[in-house]
Amino acid sequence: MMGRLRSKRRATGQRRIGETGELGRREIGVFSRVLVYAVLIGFTIMTTYPIVWLAFSSFKTTQEFQVNRLGLPRSWTLDNYPHAWRIGGFSVLFLNSLLYTGVSTAAIVILSLAASFAFAKLKSRATPFLHGSFVVGILLTLQSIMVPLFLMANATHLYNTRLGVLIPYTGIGLPLGVYLCTEYVKGIPDSVIESARIDGASYLRIFSSIVVPMARPVTTTLAILNVTSVWNEFMLINILVSKNSLKSLPVGIMKFSGTLSSDYGKQFAALVIGMLPMLAFYLVFRNQITKGVSAGAVKG
């Protein structure tokens, strides 16, 4: 059995070498191959099992869960979902999350790209200082601005307003945005911009009809990175907003941690509701997300 498997692999391994000039699977022995698969499959089970367990548990009644914690539901019920939806007030939370994510992501992309165009292509003595101030922001911890932001929101009466959430969300996304966009816009040839200048185009015109379309790859990456981080943001909105009608999804889900945690069925349903949008987003955009993570993270 093992031998047959091995020879089959060997054949595919050799084909790969022929095709791509790379070293393939034939390089390692049976033992190593089993080990390698064991590591990866083990890891995959570890990452998915809790999520699968959560999904199954959300279809059990709380009574059933207490006697059957691990297995599949014996009688499937959908009741947990409408209950959790109503208790959590998810309709409002969803709309708020969509609004916060959409508006701040759009603002981050537009402001970052505009500033980056100026930093990369217009000469100014202010650029090193201004651009540098954004780069420093990439490593600043958000925790260190919590107290001052809270005080400022109170002083300016932006506490408990949507604007009071959107401005900070836009601001904290700008450092990475400006950094990534500037690197990208630098790669646009100067000649493209100069010839447009000679043709009489204004800088704003060049921005909107040359830079914006040419920077599509980087703005896509940036938008995707911000959608995930803003959608999941919890810490700032938790202190900037106390009205239920302004809260976002993660803040609403937190409610199921304390007082409602003994009502397991509803808690699990709420967690699934909180998890699904980003899971779907990830499965659709996984290539762009992983590209963005490797671009954004190491640059920190």
Add this chain to the structure above:
Amino acid sequence: MVKHSKWKTEQRRAYLVLVLPAVLVYWLVMAFPTAFSVALSLTDYNGGRLFSSANPVHFAGLAHYVRMFSDPYFWIALKNNFYIILISVFGQIPLGFVLAYILFRKLVRMPGFFQTMIYLPCTISTIVVGILWQSFFSPYGPFSEFMQRLRPGWENTLFINPRTAMLPVLFVLLWMYTGTYLIIFLANLQKIEPRIIEAARIDGASEGQVLKYVILPALSGVIVTSAILAISGSFQSFNLIFAMTGGNPARRTSVLSLYMYDNAFRGAPDYPLANAISTFMVIISFALILATKAIEGRFGGRE
């Protein structure tokens, strides 16, 4: 000549229009608050209106820092931050590297599938992850069930016992963020010219020698930046711990950010102490920025 100066003014005006919105929002939301917090940490300001005669603010020097350093909870939080760095440096980073290496060398089929699955936890909101694992490790969760099948009569005191409460948190951090390092390493491995590896193999280098003499040197810069990322990540571990344990039992699973949050927003506010804590974090962040710059200089640029 006239035309030239007209061009210049136009360029200057365009620069302002393009740069100003981003600079204003960023400075208002991040740069100013950071400086504001550092300034407040040196005063006794504890809420109320600033710059009003009814609420005068006094210079307090380093008194709040003395208070911070003599608070046992500060040291507990700092120790936990340190544990989180350790789990990153000795857990997430090596594991992420091993997994990335396996996928890079195409030692398995379906590398894309494994990559997608291992990165999966990173995309879920940390609040959901925290509550999910709180249930998972709780006395009614699967972990207790497994343990009771293995050892009947086992009692789950994970979250009650101050000495073990941090273990589930560290495990979840490993579960959640190994995928990030996998992706970072994989992206950088793919930048290595395949022909170099091939040439080394043809010259008779073993798999281990290729790893040691070709791959690891090419990744040294990324490994160091990952370690820095791990340190700054440990400061940002607020959400998970907030949702999973809330810092309990008896604040034994607190970290610096949660320790600051507790002082500012839970119970009677103590803004001066909270500002001192956040200044402490800012100073470490700046040290990290300088370290990154130094590494960039040594390894020739960010990769």
